[in-house]
């Protein structure tokens with residue numbers, strides 16, 4: 001038997017089509033340091049960023065899944081064998097399950113193969129669609145069964161829902177398995193693997209699990225979501241950020257900058273911040289600005305933080321398009 | 329007649345051309361049909377008369393609209409299915425109907441292997457055909473305790489192995505994994521399901537027999553099976569078309585003696601639509617008389633007998649949970665639309681009626697967005713469609729290729745377990761297709777069931793299960809004429825090759841099946857037993873091997 005220390009940890013990422021699996025894979029690559037092999041489905045909603053893979057000396061393999069030849073997993077098995085037999089061993093394997101597949105069926109690879117160790121099965125749910133999908137006549141059973149054996153759920157795209165929508169999405173997931181850990185995420189505000197592994201008390205993200213006394217285990221940290229239409233003035237933004245209270249540890253997300261086309265990825269850790277163009281085609285039609293902040297438990301109220309950033313907004317004439325009236 | 333014309337004389341020629349349904353002679357030049365008629369009409373000028381088939385019956389060569397190249401690979405291993413099959417060498421391989429017979433067949437094969445401890449693989453096992461009994465590791469230990477013994481199920485999704493294999497794969501005690509089925513003693517029974525167990529198995533044995541590149545020998549074996557069964561046009565209905573495969577197909581089909589016309593379908597699962605469309609543009613350059621690229625296969629759900637097909641309410645008769653989507657329902661319309669816009673003909677695998685309904689929704693949306701005359705998108709298998717779904721097919725211009733062989737092989741299971749009496753009676757509803765006027769074919773899905781269009785036609789005519797139960801015989805059975813049309817011009821139509829093959833008429837390829845008996849006068853219950861002499865492909869006669 002291979003000693004446990006020498007086994008390669010395997011993370012399986014499941015979730016229905018469009019939940020954000022590939023976005024998360026890209027995020028893991030950008031934030032991780034291990035030499036990672038990534039096995040992805042070709043039909044991921046966003047392509048895996050090859051430059052991220054290259055920068056970590058890792059590798060990506062695309063899989064196919066179909067019928068007769070493919071549903072018996074020939075492509076997957078061949079690819080996995082190549083990973084296991086790599087001359088320089090990988091330090092981590094991340095497998096993106098098919099959007100209509102059961103991630104547990106893939107995860108069992110790590111239980112059965114002596115060279116592997118199952119780290120986590122992470123299922124990503126689209127916070128804006130999970131209620132509808134879980135109840136859908138055609139795909140509801142497929143969607144619900146993906147949560148049966150997972151370790152943690154990333155409730156993603158929470159920037160696209162209001163408070164009621166978020167509560168409903170959480171209820172939909174908790175209705176399937178009340179004990180499930182749920183981490184709320186959005187593009188630009190996703191946790192690193194290490195944060196998910198270390199459990200709620202050390203995670204900078206809101207990791208909830210219901211407990212008997214009803215206390216929130218995420219309470220050691222607080223998060224804040226800032227959402228606006230419009231754009232920031234860059235200089236005013238710099239001033240506003242300088243005024244942010246020290247309790248704010250991190251701020252990430254996407255925004256628009258006045259005078260620039262397209263969205264911008266924004267990242268700030270402590271007081272150091274950067275912006276970079278968002279090259280990924282945006283399929284979300286949410287707000288222009290979505291930033292998720294994480295701070296210590298005594299982070300000031302959201303309204304106060306909102307007010308600081310609002311000072312950096314440019315007031316621009318609103319261009320509105322009138323679609324054909326629904327009723328005439 | 330111009331020089332170089334050969335006139336074949338026959339006892340009878342069934343042309344499948346309604347404007348001249350029968351003849352005694354057919355004139356052939358440059359591989360194509362000049363005319364059909366009588367001796368007086370055709371034996372003129374310096375036409376050369378060939379009387380080799382004077383006592384035989386000619387029909388258009390059979391068209392198998394849904395089979396797989398894998399059929400050409402299976403015969404390297406011993407066959408352990410319950411029903412008789414014919415090998416590419418024309419050898420009748422009898423079925424093995426119980427565990428002892430399976431073990432005896434495997435022992436025989438084992439004795440022929442060198443004493444090198446190499447693995448023994450076998451194929452074709454289906455527990456549903458031996459009253460649900462599973463092969464245990466103990467059964468297979470009787471074959472060998474020194475070398476791995478692996479029996480691949482007819483479904484290709486499950487393997488049964490001996491104890492030696494389980495030990496090598498470190499799986500004997502691993503029964504907490506869902507794919508490693510445990511036996512009564514709490515240890516692994518030898519049945520391995522699912523991808524993780526299969527991967528462990530192949531890693532322990534050091535190879536994956538189901539991967540690897542196909543060779544020209546495999547393609548030639550496939551062509552030999554076609555000749556044995558009277559098939560002159562055959563599909564390979566799900567292929568990634570790697571560069572290596574494309575080269576093997578080019579080389580095999582351009583060899584002067586290659587014995588069948590091959591129609592591969594590009595597997596949509598391995599490509600994004602824009603890549604697939606570009607790839608088809610590239611491989612089309614390799615098309616020749618015997619190689620026809622252009623169609624794309626989509627696989628929407630699984631299989632009914634594996635409980636992975638997607639069913640509408642009331643679902644599986646025995647209460648099993650609904651099956652699996654292989655393409656997400658919201659993804660299918662996007663895929664169909666992309667190929668439809670590119671002018672590509674789609675072959676869409678849908679076994680369960682929920683999958684069929686979804687596929688029709690997708691075609692309807694694509695047709696609404698961009699009406700395309702004569703697209704001939706074809707539903708493959710489509711085993712559970714009711715009359716309302718067939719009416720939608722008709723209205724949308726969709727064709728269907730029904731899996732008639734299922735009636736015989738799994739009809740009893742469909743009656744008792746999967747569909748229940750009413751739905752099983754209209755399983756693979758050829759009669760409904762005929763009544764409503766949906767262009768249709770019938771198929772084998774070889775190697776899932778045997779490649780043998782006359783057997784497939786027999787299934788559609790007799791609608792009898794292997795257990796002897798008739799399923800909707802009064803309402804869904806075809807006449808012999810209709811069934812023969814389905815395995816010739818009907819199948820050619822679903823492949824958009826009906827201008828080239830599928831009937832014996834002027835201008836088409838001179839592709840014939842040469843029969844010893846007239847299927848139209850034989851007892852319909854003997855349709856499957858009619859002897860096949862061989863084929864004529866492009867005017868060239870080839871006697872089927874008989875071993």
Ligand SMILES: [Zn+2]
Pocket residue numbers: 067068677708709
């Ligand atoms: Zn199929």
Ligand SMILES: [Zn+2]
Pocket residue numbers: 068394395396565566773
């Ligand atoms: Zn098939």
